[in-house]
Amino acid sequence: MALTLYSHWRATAPYRVRIGLNLKGLPYDYAPVNLQAGEQHGGAYSRLNPQELTPALETDDGRVLTQSLAILEWLEETHPNPPLLPADPLDRAVVRAMAGIVACDIHPLNNLRIQQQLTAMGIDDAGRLAWTQRWINDGFAALEPLIAAHSDGFAFGSQPTLADCLLIPQVYSADRFKVDLLPYPAIAAVAARCAEHPAFQAAHPDLQPDAKPK
């Protein structure tokens, strides 16, 4: 099945799906959406995904999937090997809770539309940075003991899971927003481990076709 991923190089939600596709060994076409230029609003992308957020994944029979968690669960169900979730239901719930902390309680508070809304409300650069750092720190403080309790190299156990697909893009974002990982040694260790893994390497923002040179 040919897959097309609508992505923006630096946005963390499509970065999660790139990792998942790479872990599953699934090739895909990369369709860039320039969020900074507002390409998500109106026009072709908006017709594809009326929510005007990335990512969207299009199948060759024209079905469009949205929401990164839903896409990753679909990948898991349709391409079960290698698995992104452990076998035991309680373990799966732990992995999904880790993913949920990033997907629900960190990222949505910090993405582009929120930064733009805060600016419109008169919050200055320093205020927006403090806002962003607070939610990353709150979320990482929740993730750290969970990962410390369950990690054996990766966030849960010794193989990459859905939790790593979510965590690594969030660590990338934390670096961008100058969050110190020193209080989170378990997270930092997982990030170092994933940085050596080809599926995570190939998904890195800097290697995407639409990446801006530094």
Add this chain to the structure above:
Amino acid sequence: MALTLYSHWRATAPYRVRIGLNLKGLPYDYAPVNLQAGEQHGGAYSRLNPQELTPALETDDGRVLTQSLAILEWLEETHPNPPLLPADPLDRAVVRAMAGIVACDIHPLNNLRIQQQLTAMGIDDAGRLAWTQRWINDGFAALEPLIAAHSDGFAFGSQPTLADCLLIPQVYSADRFKVDLLPYPAIAAVAARCAEHPAFQAAHPDLQPDAKPK
């Protein structure tokens, strides 16, 4: 298996899990957490769920599950009937995308800790209300065409799914924050249908043991 749900009557994330437990026909003990009084911080609840958010679901062998989506997926995997997800993977992805719009892109922007943070940043009542309404409206505008395309009584098809578990508490919150449902007839129709369903009725905030009288 005896289950204990740590819940706050008016918080929407535990409300989702109450609906799910009721749809599955699973009895549970109700353990109230007074979020307004700060009972989630420090103390016994914080030891149970270091993220200090509701809900948490405790099993009788002492395992604690957190994050409402992870809990609902666990319920689905351990108690598959009646199903909260359709059988076809692409359909499941649509239901999970609906759930994700609420769980990721509406609710986390509007919950108690965000309201408190905005207040601390000097945003007044009117500013906070406008903030809250914006994200509900953005999310409902994304949900409306999805639900209109897939609903046959409930959000997806003719039986309640994970999407309804997420949608109905968000509609309750929208009412609380004075969001007009007139632009969202498909959402309003699903809400009316669910209001007649005993699983949704029993989960309503006003019927919980810790509900405050109006």
